[in-house]
Amino acid sequence: MTNRKRIKKLAVYNLITALAAIGINYLSQALRFNDTSIGEMSDTYNHLFTPASYAFAIWGLIFIGLLAYGIYQVRRAFFSSECAVFIEQTGYWFVLANALNCFWVLAFVYDLIGLSVVLMLGILVSLIKIIVNTNMERWDAPMPTIVFVWWPICLYSGWIAVAAVANITTFLTKIGWQGYPLSPEAWTILMILAIALLNIFMVVNRNMREFAAVGIWALAAIYVRHQDTYEVIANTALAAGTVLFLAIAWHGYKNRHANPFIQAMNK
Numbered sequence: 001m002t003n004r005k006r007i008k009k010l011a012v013y014n015l016i017t018a019l020a021a022i023g024i025n026y027l028s029q030a031l032r033f034n035d036t037s038i039g040e041m042s043d044t045y046n047h048l049f050t051p052a053s054y055a056f057a058i059w060g061l062i063f064i065g066l067l068a069y070g071i072y073q074v075r076r077a078f079f080s081s082e083c084a085v086f087i088e089q090t091g092y093w094f095v096l097a098n099a100l101n102c103f104w105v106l107a108f109v110y111d112l113i114g115l116s117v118v119l120m121l122g123i124l125v126s127l128i129k130i131i132v133n134t135n136m137e138r139w140d141a142p143m144p145t146i147v148f149v150w151w152p153i154c155l156y157s158g159w160i161a162v163a164a165v166a167n168i169t170t171f172l173t174k175i176g177w178q179g180y181p182l183s184p185e186a187w188t189i190l191m192i193l194a195i196a197l198l199n200i201f202m203v204v205n206r207n208m209r210e211f212a213a214v215g216i217w218a219l220a221a222i223y224v225r226h227q228d229t230y231e232v233i234a235n236t237a238l239a240a241g242t243v244l245f246l247a248i249a250w251h252g253y254k255n256r257h258a259n260p261f262i263q264a265m266n267k
Contacts, residue, residue, distance in 0.1 A: 007087045011077035014090070015070030017098035022063045024102040033109045041109055045173040048188040048233060049166050051221030058159055058217060065152030066098075072148035086149055089133045097126035097156075113171045120160065120167045127157035137207040140258065151210055158214030161198060165191055189236045192219065196240035200247050207255070209248045216241045216248075 029037055042050065076084040100122045107116040130136070136150055169191070172179075179187040199215035202208040219241035226234040252259070 007084050008077045010087050011073040014073050014094045017095045018066040018070040021098040021101040024105050028105045045170045047169050047173045049169045052225040055221030062155050065155050068148050069152040086134050090130050093126045093129045097123050113174050117167050117171050120164045124160050124164050154208050154210035158211035162218040188233050192236050192240050203251050216244050
């Protein structure tokens with residue numbers, strides 16, 4: 001198979017599986033698989049790392065990004081003479097991430113929490129492979145690549161990183177682990193710090209400020225949920241989110257000359 005044919009096939013598969021992931025998530029809410037929803041199942045295993053419910057609205061933005069990502073790939077593969085090497089570099093990893101997303105929905109709503117953890121980690125690994133294979137955010141890409149390729153994957157992977165931690169915590173809650181020898185509050189604080197450090201790493205080493213912006217969103221929602229109940233957790237989330245915001249701002253300022261929007265305005 002020639003490279004062009006392979007790229008077209010991958011683009012079609014990527015769009016189809018993106019639509020499938022969006023569809024199964026919608027149907028799980030509309031049809032209430034297992035007579036429940038993802039949110040209700042999550043509430044069954046309530047734990048301190050769960051953010052305020054509004055935080056999950058970010059899935060709407062993620063799904064819009066995935067749809068744009070899939071459509072852009074089809075456009076580049078079928079209706080453009082421009083090189084579309086990023087599609088070949090992505091390979092089947094995006095297909096795998098979307099397929100695992102579909103299976104995760106089913107596993108979670110049917111209370112197969114251990115399996116859902118494995119699937120969630122599989123999604124995260126698949127997205128990391130895309131980031132590494134495409135050398136994402138480490139070269140001067142044209143604006144369409146930044147908007148329709150980098151941003152969707154950054155938002156998706158940023159949220160999955162947080163969701164994976166929450167998913168593991170849900171599993172530990174289900175099996176009755178109380179965090180010994182530490183308290184649940186102490187474990188939650190450690191997880192907040194771990195998420196903050198991961199996001200700072202992604203900013204410093206991968207230039208992925210959009211990834212870290214999702215981390216701020218999650219930390220802010222943890223603060224909102226606990227501000228009137230667990231002040232130490234809330235204040236830790238607030239402090240971690242503030243440090244992360246400052247890291248993003250400093251990184252953006254330091255690299256402002258490479259910012260494609262500033263470059264476009266200076267032309």
